[in-house]
Amino acid sequence: MTQQGDFPEVHFPDAAAMSEAFGHIAEHGGHILAEAVNNAASHASAAPADPLHIADVAMAAARTVMANPFRLASAQTDLWFDCAKLWRNAARRAMGATPLPVILPDQGDRRFSNPDWTEVLALDSVKQMYLLWSRFLTQVIGDADNLEPHMAHKVQFHTRQMIDAAAPTNNPLTNPEVLRATLESGGLNLVKGLRHLMEDMDRGHGKISPRMTDFDAFKVGQNIATTPGKVVYQNELMQLVQYTPTTATVSKRPLLIVPPWINKFYILDLREKNSFIKWAVDQGHTVFVISWINPDERHAAKTFENYMLEGPLDALARIEKATGETSVNAIGYCLGGTLLASTLAYLSVKDGGKDKDRIASATFFTTMTDFSDVGEMSVFIDEEQIAGIEASMAEKGYLDGSAMAASFNMLRANDLIWSFVVNNYLLGKDPHAFDLLYWNSDNTRMPAAMHSFYLRNMYLNNLLAKPDALTLAGEKIDLRRIETPSFFLSAREDHIAPWKSTYAATQTFAGPVKFVLSASGHIAGVINPPSANKYCYWTGADLPAEPDGWLAAAQRAEGSWWPEWNRWVGERSDGEVPARQPGAGGLPALEEAPGSYVARRAG
Numbered sequence: 001m002t003q004q005g006d007f008p009e010v011h012f013p014d015a016a017a018m019s020e021a022f023g024h025i026a027e028h029g030g031h032i033l034a035e036a037v038n039n040a041a042s043h044a045s046a047a048p049a050d051p052l053h054i055a056d057v058a059m060a061a062a063r064t065v066m067a068n069p070f071r072l073a074s075a076q077t078d079l080w081f082d083c084a085k086l087w088r089n090a091a092r093r094a095m096g097a098t099p100l101p102v103i104l105p106d107q108g109d110r111r112f113s114n115p116d117w118t119e120v121l122a123l124d125s126v127k128q129m130y131l132l133w134s135r136f137l138t139q140v141i142g143d144a145d146n147l148e149p150h151m152a153h154k155v156q157f158h159t160r161q162m163i164d165a166a167a168p169t170n171n172p173l174t175n176p177e178v179l180r181a182t183l184e185s186g187g188l189n190l191v192k193g194l195r196h197l198m199e200d201m202d203r204g205h206g207k208i209s210p211r212m213t214d215f216d217a218f219k220v221g222q223n224i225a226t227t228p229g230k231v232v233y234q235n236e237l238m239q240l241v242q243y244t245p246t247t248a249t250v251s252k253r254p255l256l257i258v259p260p261w262i263n264k265f266y267i268l269d270l271r272e273k274n275s276f277i278k279w280a281v282d283q284g285h286t287v288f289v290i291s292w293i294n295p296d297e298r299h300a301a302k303t304f305e306n307y308m309l310e311g312p313l314d315a316l317a318r319i320e321k322a323t324g325e326t327s328v329n330a331i332g333y334c335l336g337g338t339l340l341a342s343t344l345a346y347l348s349v350k351d352g353g354k355d356k357d358r359i360a361s362a363t364f365f366t367t368m369t370d371f372s373d374v375g376e377m378s379v380f381i382d383e384e385q386i387a388g389i390e391a392s393m394a395e396k397g398y399l400d401g402s403a404m405a406a407s408f409n410m411l412r413a414n415d416l417i418w419s420f421v422v423n424n425y426l427l428g429k430d431p432h433a434f435d436l437l438y439w440n441s442d443n444t445r446m447p448a449a450m451h452s453f454y455l456r457n458m459y460l461n462n463l464l465a466k467p468d469a470l471t472l473a474g475e476k477i478d479l480r481r482i483e484t485p486s487f488f489l490s491a492r493e494d495h496i497a498p499w500k501s502t503y504a505a506t507q508t509f510a511g512p513v514k515f516v517l518s519a520s521g522h523i524a525g526v527i528n529p530p531s532a533n534k535y536c537y538w539t540g541a542d543l544p545a546e547p548d549g550w551l552a553a554a555q556r557a558e559g560s561w562w563p564e565w566n567r568w569v570g571e572r573s574d575g576e577v578p579a580r581q582p583g584a585g586g587l588p589a590l591e592e593a594p595g596s597y598v599a600r601r602a603g
Contacts, residue, residue, distance in 0.1 A: 051388045052380075054158065060147055061155045067146045075139045082132050090125050103131045111169040111414060116176035123176055126168050134163045150382060157379040164413045170422060178426045185428075192428030200424070209402060210420035212441050217433035220442075220599045221592070224435055225266035227278045229593030230582035231291075233318045237302060237310040239291040239595040240318055242582040243277060247284045250580060251573035253360055254319050255285040256328045258312050260335035261292040262404060264442055264598050267527065268333070270435045274529050276562070283566050285573075286580050288319055288328075290336075294600045295447045300397030302447040304339075304454055305472050312343045316358050321586035327360040329569050333526070334497060335454075337367025341505070342464065344484050345477035356483070361572040363487040363565065365526050366497040369479055370465040370504035371458050376411045376495055381459045389455065393448035401443025411495050436523065442601060465504070483511040487568050489561060491518045491525025503547040513543060514568060515550065516561050530560040537561040 065072055082102050089099040101124070105112045112118075117127050141159045144152035168174035172182065172190065181189040200209055218224045229243035257277070259265035268289070269277040280287050290311055295302065312330070320326055332340030340362055347356045368374065374381065393399050409416040423429050431437075446454075463469040468476040486509055490499035499517055506513045518525035519535035528535055540554035557564070583589030 051385065051392075052158075053384055056384075057151070057154050057158050060151050061141045061144070061159065064144045064146050064152075064155065065140050072140050075136055079132060079136045083129070086125060086128050086132070090121060093121050093124075101128060103128050103135070105131060111167060111418075114176055120176065123168075123174065126174050130166070130168050137163060150378065154379045157376065161410065161413060164418060167414075167418065170418055170426075172426050175422065175426065178422070181427050189428035190426070193425035196424045196428065196430075204402065207402065210417070210424050211431050212416070212420055212434070212437040213431050214433040215438065215441070218435060218438045220266065221594055224271065224438065225269045225594040225598065226272070227269050227275055227281065227593065229287075230589035231591045231593060231595040232322055232582055232587040232589055233315075234590060234595075234597070235310050235314060236299070237293055237295075237307060238315070239293075239590075239597045240315050240587075241289045241291055241593045241595055242322065242580075242587075243281050243287045243289070243593065244582055245284075245286065245579035246282050248579055249576040250284045250286045250578075251329075251570070251575075252325065252577045253572065253574045254323055254325055254328045255280060255287050255569075256312065256315055256319060256330045257287065257289045258315075258330060258332040258336040258340050259290060259292070260333055261307065261444060262335050262446070264294075264439065264444060265289055265291050266594060266598060267436075267439050267523065269594070270439065270527070273531065274527055276527065276529075279529060279562060280566075284576070285329075286323065288315065288322075290315055291595050291598045292444070293597045294401075294444050295398055296445065297397035299447045300393075301449050303449045304342075304457075307339055307450060308343050308346065308472060312340060318587060323580055323585055327358050327574075329361045329363070329572055330359045331363040331365065332367055333365040334367060334522070337364040338369060338458065338464070340364065341367065341369045341479060341482070342470075342472060342477060344482045345479050346472050346475055348481040348483065349475050349477065350473075353481075359484055360574075361485045361487070361569060362482075363489065363569065364502075364505070365489050366491055366494055366502065366522050367488070367505070368458075368497045368501055369508065370501060371462045372465065372504075373498065373501045374459060375498040375501070377407075377459070380407050381455065383460070386452075386455050386460060390448070390452050393446075393451065397448050399446040399448070399451050401445050404446065405441070405443050408496070465508070479505070479508045480510055482509045484509075485512045485572060486514070487565060488513065488515045489518060489526065489565065490515070491521050493519070493521040494525065496522045500547040503550065506543045506550075507545060515540065515543060516564060517551065517554065518561050528560045528562070530562055533559055535559070537564065539564065 086102045089102065092099050105127070112127055117123050137159060141155065144155040147155060172178045178189070196211070197208065200211060201207065203209065203211075227243055229241050231239045232242045233240040257265070257268065259268065269275045272278055277287055277289065292311075293299070316328065319328055330340055332338070340359075341364070344356075344359060344362060347353065347358060389399060389403075392403075420431065424431060457463045457470060464477075464479065467478040467480060470477050486505070488502060488505060490497070490502040492499055494502075503515065506515050517538040518528065519537065520528070525535070536556055536558050537560075538551060538554035538556050540550050542550070542553060544550055544553075
């Protein structure tokens with residue numbers, strides 16, 4: 001499809017293919033619709049009708065528009081002039097001129113990468129009109145400077161969600177790739193897309209959840225999470241996995257990894273080429289990993305305190321039994337790092353701190369300990385929304401994994417929602433087989449008691465950052481008492497744990513701290529093997545109070561930060577010993593890695 005009229009050949013619908021597709025839709029559509037209605041009715045009493053309180057956001061947006069009529073009038077005038085210029089340009093282009101565009105997409109906006117958006121006059125006009133209206137709405141609604149900060153942030157966030165949803169790329173009548181596919185297939189792409197929609201609603205029990213990847217392409221333990229090892233211990237909340245050594249000798253001090261339970265641990269063990277676990281084993285570490293259970297109603301009363309006692313603290317005792325070592329080097333990722341910091345603070349005060357050296361060094365991957373600024377996540381955190389989540393959890397005993405995934409996906413809606421709507425439903429394509437997106441779709445649930453504690457005490461009230469404000473297992477904890485040498489790895493483009501917020505720990509911990517900033521985001525900034533030769537990272541010896549001051553003086557290094565960490569932790573590994581085989585020590589092997597807990601899927 002080009003401006004010169006190079007349209008693809010129009011094909012009429014294939015009757016057999018259409019009949020098969022509509023038959024499948026008819027066969028499954030009835031029970032899917034019935035299930036959606038039944039679910040809505042059965043959960044009506046527990047779940048709030050407006051869990052995100054969009055009505056309140058809309059009222060606040062209206063107030064901010066009416067509060068500044070001069071800004072509204074100015075923005076309208078600018079919009080009128082820009083639209084008039086756009087129409088003049090369109091007329092000039094129709095007569096063969098090449099005027100400069102009135103407005104261009106932001107750099108990096110991949111939605112309009114198809115050349116038809118520039119070369120076809122009508123599509124270019126639609127694109128620019130959308131961008132002008134987006135700018136107008138952002139100016140008159142998204143600024144929200146007369147509102148209190150939290151509501152202003154919510155208005156800005158949901159304004160962007162509305163703008164993203166209204167993009168012409170999401171409309172089958174204005175997306176050139178969809179138009180081309182429709183002409184070439186005789187509309188079969190849309191029929192296939194409807195079939196995909198039915199399948200996704202069936203899988204989501206009436207809710208729409210676009211598939212991000214081919215779920216049948218991966219199986220945990222077969223072609224993903226395949227680093228050899230054994231499960232050597234388990235309790236109600238976790239399995240402890242010990243990995244098989246690949247070196248003749250290993251560091252004397254074992255390495256314990258505490259992953260988040262919001263996601264599954266095998267983000268650190270996707271494939272051999274990008275597995276941090278495999279790489280750490282190859283560097284001569286005896287690697288133990290906590291594999292959290294995917295909880296259900298039986299775990300409703302499990303608290304954050306239980307995760308500490310039955311997670312890292314229980315793992316320390318079992319590792320000592322397996323290896324004879326009384327101390328470990330530990331890694332915590334995201335929420336697992338928040339738990340690790342809480343555990344360090346607990347050990348520093350429990351029984352006078354006699355066990356504080358059980359963790360000889362601590363590494364934190366994209367970890368928040370100060371929740372005063374949580375970035376975009378703050379739009380989901382206030383008393384009303386948390387109360388709604390608690391009401392929903394009270395019915396089941398847990399937060400459904402899809403609810404958590406939906407919140408994270410909204411932070412990057414164009415990449416994690418609308419791109420799949422276009423691919424799956426408008427183009428009728430099957431999603432690609434992608435290990436990272438398979439992991440991202442492998443949802444985990446949150447026990448009601450734990451998640452309520454976490455949301456209220458960390459996100460809402462920021463008690464972890466306040467001295468002696470939080471009590472775990474009978475002890476008031478204070479991060480300022482942590483003397484453990486610590487390595488903080490943050491990611492510059494992290495939208496879940498903003499790096500300037502994670503930097504706050506450098507001003508809190510009492511022990512020596514090394515801070516490293518990786519390029520990219522929450523996942524790619526961490527999972528960046530040296531063999532990929534991608535991105536870069538920054539290091540700095542001084543730790544000034546302000547993160548911007550640290551970055552200004554930091555030194556940039558190309559490639560992966562993994563070797564930098566390995567040199568740091570190697571200084572704390574206490575020499576070498578002969579390699580340890582899983583199950584050969586004081587703990588018998590129970591099953592092959594990665595274990596049965598991680599293989600359990602929600603729903």
